[in-house]
Amino acid sequence: MAFDFQDWYVSVTQHDVVLSHGGTITSELVTKTLDEVEGILIENGLDKKKVKRAYNAIVEGLQNLYHHAINAPGGELNQKFGAFCFKIRNNEIEIITGNYVIYDVVPLIKDRIDHINMLSEDDLKELYKKILSNQEFSDKGGGGLGMVDIAKRTGSKLLYSFFEYDEKYAFFELKINV
Helix, strand or coil: CCCCHHHHHHHHCCCCEEEEEEEECCHHHHHHHHHHHHHHHHHCCCCHHHHHHHHHHHHHHHHHHHHHCCECCCCCCCCEEEEEEEEEECCEEEEEEEEEEEHHHHHHHHHHHHHHHHCCHHHHHHHHHHHHHHCCCCCCCCCCHHHHHHHHHHCCCCEEEEEECCCCEEEEEEEEEC
16 A cells, blocks of 8 residues: 555644644745744743754754655655654654655665664764765755754654655655654
8 A cells, every 4th residue: 555645644743743744845934934943842841952952853854854855746846745743742852754755765764864873972973073074965965964963962863764655756754852
């Protein structure tokens, strides 16, 4: 059975959601969302350190979504498509992003995240410095720094899933806990 975006979106936005979006991802949406998120985090009485870590993870997650989202299969051309939601539950913040990817890149993404998840705090700092000093950037504008930065700043493992859509596309879900 092929992945159904609507079913996925309903399932991730059922409980404790403070902000969510599913659809076209634009730079204006990212900017607006970041403005809203900062106020929401502060209003919820979370300590400043947690707010800072969560905000940073949200910035990186949204930037990754904006830079790497592709058109939804069968969707409108030139419309980056993705989803995100932010939940606050028991003084914990969960950030979920999702977007379609070409199936060929799934092993690369898995390997990258698995490698990041294996690293110690010190190893993450070293990898971060190495990527910065390497100054190599992908065709999407990044050097692979986003996920390393999220893991480094949150101290959490990156949780991910891939859902098969068809032989060409998969849907990539990333969960970050702060």
